[in-house]
Amino acid sequence: MRWVVKIGSNSLTDENGSISQDKILFLIEDIVHLRHEGVDVVLVSSGAIAYGRALLGKGSKPLTLPEKQALAALGQPHLLAHYRDTADHFGLKVAQLLLTRSDFDRRERYVRIRQTTDVLLAEQVLPIVNENDTVSVAEIRFGDNDILSALLAINIEADRLIILTDIDGLYDAPPLKVPGAKKIERVETWDDALLLKASDRGSVLGTGGMQSKLNAARLATEAGIETWVMRFERGSLERHFRGEHTGTQFVAAPRSLSPKKRWLSKISRPLGTIWVDDGAREALLDKHKSLLFPGIVRLEGHFEAHDTVRVVDLKNDEIGRGIALVSAVDLTLLLERRQRGEAVPPVKEIIHRDGWVTTAAQPSSNSSF
Template structure:
């Protein structure tokens, strides 16, 4: 019997990422039985009251055979052409399988630039919520047919973690061909033991994990741990594992009874805007600050004032994202600047009251605390 949630309770959101190796057969073609099994899992989650978003790989694997290729293409043009052919076939099968259960689904294609722009980020959020409110399952994939290396995530694990953060989801399920994390590579070491639960993922653990991947997929276990850490740090609980044999295996995973590895979520202590700053935005410039500013930002919960700035790098404007470094150049966080770079360069080191003498309308803070995130969930991408 399908487990149902009580009417009136807040509905939780689950993002399910399905990897290529979990969707295809040994020839690299879509496996109808596997695809149907995943749709059944999503159906049981929905019947239990969860809002479900699917992030699905498999477009390239579904399309390269139709191009007359015997294996997954290696060139960017070949991958994009295969995705252009395969994306339609993949989504059509999802539509047919969901329709057979009386549910609708919608294709959503994204590139990284869609989430780096604050306006497009909010538009994506509004679209996904609109679909979910009308009981339509969004099926998301990276827009492989038009994306280029500079704006591609490289694997849908990262895309899924960013979508989970965007929606402030409760769960991220990473469906893969390895049943979670082990003490060693289980394909090479039969005595490796499964790790059922992690409180957190640190860099040392990521470096220890074997980065091997399947011939058809682009993401190994290392990429899944990186994605899981990103999601967990934004308050999303993560489960990594293979598809169980029973139809309700996804529901079992979010009930804490899954067979893979579950990573606990950190407390959700940032706003959605701060989350966008941390995970999605690309800095337009860089500010180097003194030790007093470092202490104010990291220890006292303060804002960044002009007097704490040592140097400015790049050309940017009010409202842009900038990275902030300590006196040694080590990134400590990023935020939305309220000053353009030309003004900061002029008034760096000044007291705010002095700044008013040449810029009466300038705010007191260069970066307000509400528009700041620390480097705990930030990766430097400014060059």
């Protein structure tokens, strides 16, 4: 059994904003217990910027983006050392993985993340993962450690994602502002009204509010991974394993795609778009064929071979996503030659069927698209 556990800065700091030794101890205690019960844990931990703030005495004042990145560079080795020293008391080794969103976009790097994690878990090492905040501009601004935990859970095919926070779940209104706000115990379906219930504001120390946690939960559950958002306390993970569930449960959808197609549909961000004619649309959706050059109408974007692209029909509706086997530069050259009536050298598949996933709601050429 595999769990990804994500913990935010607020759950690791004390009332002064400094990283709490006791809280790291409580977390490692819980993880050691889970490992004894046969649960492999990957920990996604925020806290580098908070650690850097404390080391330089920056308090809670607002910081510029370069200042945050500098504090992350300062705080990350201290944070890992804190985890390492605590884990040593339990005979537990830790390893560090610093990742960016782009690491999940390219297939070969995505696979390397999985392979590295597999080896670490097999060697009884605790992988501790964080955003590489020094180079990840958008991640600092939008609290993507929540999203990172979901992406990582999909990558390693985790059985459960647990997002630890300082609030005991999702409420139908802000609990600190609205008296009588009720906790939502279980979420089975998603709609815009549900997303509106969450605040999108993070804290001074953290970058993600409940909105980013909901986005992460949605990403993970749609990929078939049960997700919980719950308060972090001493023993909370151990009690959760025993069935004493608190927080909000997000029910997983069935896992209907292979790992590769799950990566295509849920994780990899398209770097370009290819428009296809009705014949190619029918071949892709009804006949389950590969995409060939004659069916391509036009393209946009700057993608290389093996990048992910969107495939769109003549009505501008996305019908699927795939791994391009030819770069945008070469495809553009071939299209220009065809337009001028020149001979076009034979080209094999532009997108092979094995690197294709259908995203159209009704995959049929006779549908209302």
